[in-house]
Amino acid sequence: MENSIQSVPQNWYLLLSTFMFCIGVMGVLLRRNAIIILMCIELMLNAVNLLLVSYSSYAGNAEGQVFVFFIMVVAAAEVAVGLALLVSIYRNVASTDIDILNRMKW
Amino acid sequence: MGISQIIFYMLAAFTLLSALFVVFSKNPIYSVLWLILCFFSIAGHFVMLNAQFLAVVHIIVYSGAIMVLFLFTVMLLNLNSETEPHKPTLLKFAAVLSGGALFLIIIAAVRSTMPAPYVAPQLSEVGYVKNIGMKLYRDYTLPFEVASILFLSAMIGSVVLAKKERFN
Numbered sequence: 001m002e003n004s005i006q007s008v009p010q011n012w013y014l015l016l017s018t019f020m021f022c023i024g025v026m027g028v029l030l031r032r033n034a035i036i037i038l039m040c041i042e043l044m045l046n047a048v049n050l051l052l053v054s055y056s057s058y059a060g061n062a063e064g065q066v067f068v069f070f071i072m073v074v075a076a077a078e079v080a081v082g083l084a085l086l087v088s089i090y091r092n093v094a095s096t097d098i099d100i101l102n103r104m105k106w
Numbered sequence: 107m108g109i110s111q112i113i114f115y116m117l118a119a120f121t122l123l124s125a126l127f128v129v130f131s132k133n134p135i136y137s138v139l140w141l142i143l144c145f146f147s148i149a150g151h152f153v154m155l156n157a158q159f160l161a162v163v164h165i166i167v168y169s170g171a172i173m174v175l176f177l178f179t180v181m182l183l184n185l186n187s188e189t190e191p192h193k194p195t196l197l198k199f200a201a202v203l204s205g206g207a208l209f210l211i212i213i214a215a216v217r218s219t220m221p222a223p224y225v226a227p228q229l230s231e232v233g234y235v236k237n238i239g240m241k242l243y244r245d246y247t248l249p250f251e252v253a254s255i256l257f258l259s260a261m262i263g264s265v266v267l268a269k270k271e272r273f274n
């Protein structure tokens with residue numbers, strides 16, 4: 001089967017991942033549930049991953065894919081710590097609404 | 107229009123639709139399930155970009171580990187209800203507006219750097235397991251080992267954070 005590299009211009013990947021990143025930003029601004037905000041951060045990370053892989057494949061350079069691998073490592077660690085923080089916050093205030101957690105705001 | 111172009115458009119539409127559903131579905135369980143679908147379609151993009159190793163790792167790490175963690179947390183905290191209080195309409199409008207403005211700004215900034223004539227590159231084999239492994243274990247050995255220390259500290263940190271405090 002022919003490859004996507006040879007028939008799809010790279011700009012399309014740029015557009016796609018920019019749009020995905022903006023959906024993630026919109027979700028972070030829009031929602032109040034902290035779990036959904038974490039998921040939107042994952043969306044943004046994945047948009048960047050997709051763009052890195054596309055650049056790496058189009059340029060024929062493996063380093064971008066190695067960086068994507070490390071981004072996945074960091075994302076996994078971040079999600080584990082973030083969800084543990086969420087569980088302990090939920091234990092204290094019985095909610096995951098971020099508007100309740102404004103004690104550090106002022 | 108070749109078969110791979112059609113596959114690209116279908117995968118892209120699927121990715122964007124499921125990402126939008128992640129943001130806009132009321133129930134957190136549905137958000138998690140849509141996010142799993144979104145990750146699978148991104149793995150499909152990786153396959154289309156000839157990055158087989160990353161596609162497999164993406165499915166294992168994201169759909170296998172991270173999303174199970176999310177689902178466990180949503181069910182553990184009993185959040186699978188639609189009782190999330192919503193922001194005021196003005197704030198929602200402002201959020202969507204600023205997301206769209208960010209999109210426009212990034213596209214406008216990137217447009218000037220785009221190369222005008224499109225030349226199809228050579229079919230590269232950099233994404234195969236052999237080449238990635240060579241790169242990873244030859245040039246990036248130290249970061250690879252540091253990543254394991256990061257995982258260890260993240261594991262210890264999350265256990266300590268999520269543990270109930272026994273005293274006081």
